[in-house]
Amino acid sequence: MAVQAGVSATPVPPAAPGAAFGPAVALSCRECGERTPLGPAFACALCFGPLEVAYELPAADPGELRRRIESGPNSIWRYAPLLPVPADVAGRPNLAPGFTKLVKADNLARELGVTGGLYVKDDSGNPTHSFKDRVVAIAVEAARAFGFTTLSCSSTGNLAGAVGAAAARAGLRSCVFIPHDLEAGKVVMAAVYGGDLVAIEGTYDDVNRFCSELIGDPLGEGWGFVNVNLRPYYGEGSKTLAYEICEQLGWRLPDQIVVPVASGSQLTKIDKGLRELIALGLVEDRPYRIFGAQATGCSPVARAFKDGHDVVRPVRPDTIAKSLAIGNPADGPYVLDIARRTGGAVEDVTDEQVVAAIELLARTEGVFAETAGGVTVGVTKKLLDAGVLDPSLTTVVLNTGDGLKTLDAVAAGPRATIRPSLDAFRAAGLAG
Template sequence: MAVETVASATTTSPDFGPAVALSCRECGERVPLGPVFACAVCFGPLEVAYEFSSGAAEDAEGLRKRIEAGPHNIWRYAPLLPVPADVASKPNLNPGFTKLVKADRLARELGITGGLHVKDDSGNPTHSFKDRVVAIAVEAARNFGLTTLSCSSTGNLAGAVGAAAVRAGFRSCVFIPHDLEDGKVVMAAVYGQDVVGIEGNYDDVNRFCSELIGDPIGEGWGFTNVNLRPYYGEGSKTLAYEICEQLGWRLPDNIIIPIASGSQLTKIDKGLQELIKLGLVEEKPYKIYGAQAEGCSPVSTAFKAGHDVVRPQKPNTIAKSLAIGNPADGPYVLDIARRTGGAVEDVNDDQVVDAIKLLARTEGIFAETAGGVTIGVLKKLVETGQLDPAAETVAINTGDGLKTLDAVAPTTRPSAIIRPTLDSFREAGLA
């Protein structure tokens, strides 16, 4: 065996499993795997490219069995992710393999007859889908020998990064707008790592982070949603893998996905395409639908107007985790919705609150506002004839209602306040 010389600062060679390069989504330019996110040729976004066939020849059945024998978290899909084969042995929050809930009561209420499932990602370690993307970014940071994990965030991501960094053994320093709600500050800061409030709005925080990456201070820093973004994004593919595996290795007819940057939707489509190519599911048509809040609906607006470009908006919605006015992957979302015969739709804040309550009272799932957007849009799609109720549909709940209690608090009250007597209870008319 040859002696290997390791040139990087890390003590082991980077190992990205089946990933072989970064590839520009716009011009196709390929660059080596590294902590970079924009194409040097055309400034397009870089994404991870794979050679799944490399290594031992393995048929679909063998791969399926290998996955099924894996751990009950996203690492069962390590053969399809930019991570080493032994990733499950490294300290990580190990998110994923959340419940796919058969939502018969919700289906009845919405008039869906073809079957409805809710993929409930509130079951992740910090109770949002962010744990999936952060987990992959953490392993990329480990591969690159980075020492500090960071991000710009309005709350959920900061908490997910803080928790993941602690478990994985990194320092973390995350940046948030200085005037965030107390609860979100606590969720980010409780992990005892650095949380820095920036005097400014989320755009100012983002700009500051871009500056920091270019400065010597930022050496050794991995920003999950900036210089580690190509890896981070791949985490969303696992939603596609899990949905298909949990359905018995087959594609649903429709998937409804909330849109913030649009990355989750594009990566779910990428994941479905991979499953088809690898023969893990049988190819058949599927439709992808995007869900936005009316108060931040740049993609939905473009979709309805038949535009290819997405005009930025100034967000104003209670669905803050989706409030990205200039979504990076907006044009790709439009492509996918149109190619698959889906749609992009939006609902207003009242409809978001109603949908949170609808999901809670039919399925016992308490979703955050983003989940309300998704279920609200699902309802609207059925009502407006944009979604076939006889088709099998999966809707994604990306986070937990405990994170956005304020959205429903004003209209969620006790049925009655009574004295501790049976007479008083009888008078309340609830007996």
């Protein structure tokens, strides 16, 4: 079977807009603007640019729309009117992720000298404890709409668990591909939901190449790869981070927001979400600045930003922040655009700074972040110290995952090991 550029081998009739995809009306090319019907496609047939979801958003009174959202479920489905999902999505079997805590981080603010209000958007509260539940939830609804029966992805960790769990609850088969040398904990999380887990002898790049082959082959018929042929839908899930942050701030834009950069997709969708809220009149139109955060061991976007380049030169990742270790980030150029347009920046921190930031956040706010959260908190500290972030402005820092999944990154342990006696405790010098 011949395969068009970026189009799944599976012949699927495009769904009627307005039903399965709510306010979404088409896919549009981010490069040339060409529109194509909603379908399992991911690259423009004209210019091979990335496709994204285009909407006709509701022309509601902002006050009424706010009330409608506020009376919705405590999940991303409160924003169903702004997402490519059916209106009855909250009643379907899915993991209902999102509406995670926006933690007012006063202790951390004091340590960092922030006076304008510092918040941590803590996505470790999601069902499988990372922001991936948001994006996968949208991909699941698209998979249903396209009649896919198997949900799939390539992954090095968080995404594998999110896809396995979401497919299980949705009643879809899942088949997830991982490199063969993953940590045991991530393997268990990827396999426990009962889907097929396949280990590939090779690197993550080998896994990705294999998945691309599979999509174009009849073997892959009926398969929805959340981060390939469902990617335009999947990506929209990250908009909900922007929606939630603004609603939780009292329908107000943050002045500054610090976002981790792996492929860069999340940062671009947060920007898209903020612009939609402004366009709908849900928040006042004021300037906001978006900052990207990378680990120095995989910082191609930060490098390009600092060098003033528009092009991102791929690197070979070498960092403990494995969930951000994408050496050739697809959305890197868009991240550069957004950081420059909003007056933000892209910065990086060393692995030592990542660990110190994980410990700082845990010690001050009781939030145990995964390494990606260490990257954003570390970059926040670095940008404050450098005078790039303004401490007098409202600042939101994203924690997109859970420390329980990257335990090896921190070396926390007992202060003392003692016999069970008061004398031994006294001698240890810990009786405060």
